[in-house]
Amino acid sequence: MDPRAPDLPASDWPELKPGWVWLCGAGPGDPGLLTLHALNAMRQADVIVYDALVQEGLLDWAPQAERIYAGKRGGKPSARQRDISLRLVELARAGQRVLRLKGGDPFVFGRGGEEAQTLVQHGIPIRIVPGITAGIAGLAYAGIPVTHRDVNQSVTFVTGHDRLGEAPAALDWAGIARGSQVIVIYMGMKHIGTIAAKLIAAGRAPAEPVAVTTTATLDAQRTIETTLGTVTEDIAAAGLEPPAIICVGMAVMLRQVLDWQAQARGEAPRDLDPLDLRRPAETG
Numbered sequence: 001m002d003p004r005a006p007d008l009p010a011s012d013w014p015e016l017k018p019g020w021v022w023l024c025g026a027g028p029g030d031p032g033l034l035t036l037h038a039l040n041a042m043r044q045a046d047v048i049v050y051d052a053l054v055q056e057g058l059l060d061w062a063p064q065a066e067r068i069y070a071g072k073r074g075g076k077p078s079a080r081q082r083d084i085s086l087r088l089v090e091l092a093r094a095g096q097r098v099l100r101l102k103g104g105d106p107f108v109f110g111r112g113g114e115e116a117q118t119l120v121q122h123g124i125p126i127r128i129v130p131g132i133t134a135g136i137a138g139l140a141y142a143g144i145p146v147t148h149r150d151v152n153q154s155v156t157f158v159t160g161h162d163r164l165g166e167a168p169a170a171l172d173w174a175g176i177a178r179g180s181q182v183i184v185i186y187m188g189m190k191h192i193g194t195i196a197a198k199l200i201a202a203g204r205a206p207a208e209p210v211a212v213t214t215t216a217t218l219d220a221q222r223t224i225e226t227t228l229g230t231v232t233e234d235i236a237a238a239g240l241e242p243p244a245i246i247c248v249g250m251a252v253m254l255r256q257v258l259d260w261q262a263q264a265r266g267e268a269p270r271d272l273d274p275l276d277l278r279r280p281a282e283t284g
Contacts, residue, residue: 025131
């Protein structure tokens with residue numbers, strides 16, 4: 001594949017200069033969701049420091065660049081965050097054009113803010129290139145809009161684990177349960193049983209719709225539809241593995257008519273009573 005940017009004057013594309021670090025989002029997986037600014041950076045970079053969720057095929061678009069893997073995956077040996085940040089400083093001080101390529105958006109549960117802080121504290125000039133986050137795109141590929149005016153006027157994005165890998169105790173789950181109609185959980189598969197119990201204890205119905213999407217936007221993407229009360233068992237029965245995006249709320253029901261990938265395979269949309277979108281899930 002030889003992706004080409006639009007025919008614009010060279011002066012219209014920002015230059016990745018020696019000694020700079022660009023923190024770019026690579027999007028959720030589908031190469032077509034990479035931004036043109038990120039592609040422009042890949043063409044110029046001397047070195048690319050990339051995460052576990054970055055599809056390695058994307059790196060073929062930068063054959064001139066050295067590749068440094070800095071992936072972090074739960075339960076597996078991973079580079080320490082401080083070591084990654086200081087490696088970026090070291091590369092920039094050596095006069096390299098450095099691209100830090102992170103899955104999704106670097107500022108959405110991606111530690112991009114921490115890395116940017118370290119770089120600025122060490123006098124390294126930076127540029128931030130946002131990316132498409134999996135919490136929106138992965139659900140869109142599953143046929144689930146995170147907002148719909150007939151369903152919700154709020155959506156809350158939360159992480160499913162804290163910096164120690166435990167269920168985030170600092171989150172006000174009761175407040176989230178009461179205040180947000182749709183909840184999107186990143187990296188939450190490991191602790192979904194605990195999270196679901198907290199949401200139910202705060203008043204969310206066990207019958208409330210839940211969707212779990214893995215390998216978002218890729219050909220291997222899988223999505224199951226379940227409920228808050230049975231999500232743990234259904235994930236196990238389906239054999240799903242992280243990383244995953246979990247959506248809690250009535251927006252999940254829209255997948256019955258908006259599963260565009262199923263429709264592309266020739267499957268007919270399922271029936272959905274519009275009134276069901278306005279009714280809270282029945283309590284168990």
